[in-house]
Amino acid sequence: MSRTLTFVVYLLAVLLQAGAYGLTFMLPRLFDTFGANEKAVGLILLVATVSTLIAVYFSGHLSDWFGRVVTLGLACLAIAAALALFAVADGVNAMVVLASLLLGAGWGLTYSLAPVVLTRLVTADERIRYFALHSVVLMVGFGLSPVMASQIEAAGGTIADAFLITSGLCVLSALLFFVLVAPVRRHAINPGPEARSRLSLGYVGRILKGKAVLPIIMVCLGASVFAGMNNFQTVFADARGLDYAHFFLAYTITVVICRVALAKFKGGTQPYMTIAALQYVMAGSVLLFAFSGASVPAYIVVAILFGVGYGASYPVLAAMAANDAQEDLVPQTLQLFALTYFIGIFGFPLIAGWMIVELGTAPLLYLIVALAALEATMALRRAQNDQASLPLAADKAA
Structure with a gap:
């Protein structure tokens, strides 16, 4: 298998399993058929958080035992089983709890290890471009699976049908990852054995003392914003008489266009300034949503x-x-990055679900705006500090 075909198959495998996370946005509708509310959704996603954190922490151990690509395939099978269990469940019971545990563990492994595999295939200068391509296919899966669920409902099917279909796609993804084991080893930038990638408290301490601590904190805030807007988008839309499929379709198309453009972008001289500007736009979008009411154009x-x-x-x-990670800690840094991401993705819905039931949607949206603005400001401060340090570095060089 050529290097180009290896990348194509890798991206296809990522795409096929990415829809699983998008279907978590449909959990409020699935749980509504059980007679359960948003609090129950938040609690079940909290269960997923626990298994996710455990899986991410031990992902390096599993990788050292089985290899990263094999572990990715096994994780996809766990996700497939989880979606099938959600599809056949008839209430919030032990089956749903097991499904949540499997989903959290499987998604945690795929999300944390897939970028590590990617770093083995590309140089440091290529990372932003290839991370952008990787995130494009992730977002296509995230965004289009809710649209697929909407179309299935419109055609007379059920949300459970969408879970079953996506379960089958995850099985295909697992098979593709198993096929990729030898090609990934053959086309690695450093063709020797994989570096040990297990995470430990000692490594965590070293990472948190370095420059990479900032993106690790920021991604948790951003994941909370993402989860708050997407996991309960069906609730926001139903309350305003809007079609949630319009949001996910417009969002997905926009992200794909932006990330394809980023595939040719190397970050510029001030990547954190770029991040800050984009995240202030994110904060503004949530603020607009808080006041846009039932307007379809404003929703788009x-x-x-x-x-x-x-x-x-x-x-x-x-x-x-x-790039901020210490060179010998890149795999562990990306695993910790994924771990804090999942704290936001699966942990924040517990807070969001409680706020919707007890306080309504408006206070939740204001909280999301505040988190987005905080993340943007952290990036701005880092950009300002980096800019201020440039003259000092030049003086030392002279």
Whole structure:
């Protein structure tokens, strides 16, 4: 298998399993058929958080035992089983809890290890471009699976049908990852054995003392913003008489366009300034949503702006986590980056679900605006500090 075909198959495997996370946006509708509310969704995603954090922490151990690509295939099978269990469940019971545990573990492994495999195939200068391409296919899966679910409902099917279809796609993804084991080893930049990648408390301490601590904190904030806007988008839309498919379709198209453009972008001289500008756009989009009411055009504009802000800034932030990492800690740094991402992705819905039931959607949206603005400001401060340090570095060189 050629290097180009290896990348194509890798991206196809990522795409096929990415829809699983997009279907978590449909959990409020699935749980509604059980007679459960948003609090139950938040609690089940909290269960997923626990298994995710455990899986991400031990992902390096599993990789050392089985190899990263084999571990990715096994993780996809866990996701497939989780989606099938959600599809056949008839209430919030032990089956749903098991599904949540499997989903969290499987998604945690795929999300944390896939970028590590990618770094083995590309040089440091290529990371932003290839991280952008990787994130394009992820976002296509994220965004189009809710649209698929909407079309299935419109055709007379159920949300459970969407879970079953996506389960089958995850099985195909697993098979593709198993096929990629030898090609990835053959085309690695450093063709020797994989570096040990297990995470430990000692490594965590070293990482948190370095420059990579900033993107690691920022990604947790951004993931909370993403989860708050997307996991309960069906609730926001139903309350305003809007079609949630319009949001996800506009958002996905925007993100794909932005990330394809980023595939030719090397970050510029001030990547954190780029991140800050994009994330202020993200904060503004949520603020607009808080006041846009039932306007369909405004709803589309919100989705586009959110796609530009979050969608374009994330791959740059992920690349900066790798570039800010100590050279011998890149795999561990990316695993910790993924771990804090999942704290936001699966942990924040617990807060969001409680706020929707007890306080309503408006206070939740204001909180999301505040988190987005905080993340943007952190990036701005880092950019200002980097700019201020340039004259000092020049003086030392002279």
